[in-house]
Amino acid sequence: MGTDSRCEMERSMLSPEARQKFDELVALLTREKYGPRGLSRETTFAEMEWFAHQAGRMLGRAMDEDLAIQQAEEHFQESCCPTCGASGESDVVESMKTRPLQTLDGKILLAERVFRCPTCCRDFFPSADGVGD
Numbered sequence: 586m587g588t589d590s591r592c593e594m595e596r597s598m599l600s601p602e603a604r605q606k607f608d609e610l611v612a613l614l615t616r617e618k619y620g621p622r623g624l625s626r627e628t629t630f631a632e633m634e635w636f637a638h639q640a641g642r643m644l645g646r647a648m649d650e651d652l653a654i655q656q657a658e659e660h661f662q663e664s665c666c667p668t669c670g671a672s673g674e675s676d677v678v679e680s681m682k683t684r685p686l687q688t689l690d691g692k693i694l695l696a697e698r699v700f701r702c703p704t705c706c707r708d709f710f711p712s713a714d715g716v717g718d
């Protein structure tokens with residue numbers, strides 16, 4: 586894929602406002618790394634590339650966490666206790682917990698609804714057979 590088509594695809598992913606904020610984020614991250622005076626003459630392309638790659642992975646993990654929280658909050662899913670079968674509708678109490686998950690970009694804390702069955706005093710994830718297992 587050539588540079589032109591890559592740029593075109595990235596532009597179409599973002600609104601002009603989002604594109605501007607994205608560019609600001611890029612500038613912020615490079616300033617954080619190299620200071621207000623920028624790169625030294627000795628900085629190699631391999632060093633720049635490695636930093637950019639790590640920043641991309643950091644962004645990927647942050648997005649994974651954010652999207653998982655949104656999904657856990659927006660898509661309530663009724664659940665039954667796997668031990669006694671009590672249903673989420675009646676007496677199973679839910680809360681939100683996080684658990685570590687290995688993603689393509691490294692470890693994140695995945696937010697999920699967790700249910701506690703008052704009969705068994707057992708915590709369980711309704712999506713235990715879903716993401717990450």
Ligand SMILES: [Zn+2]
Nearest residue numbers: 666669702705
């Ligand atoms: Zn139970």
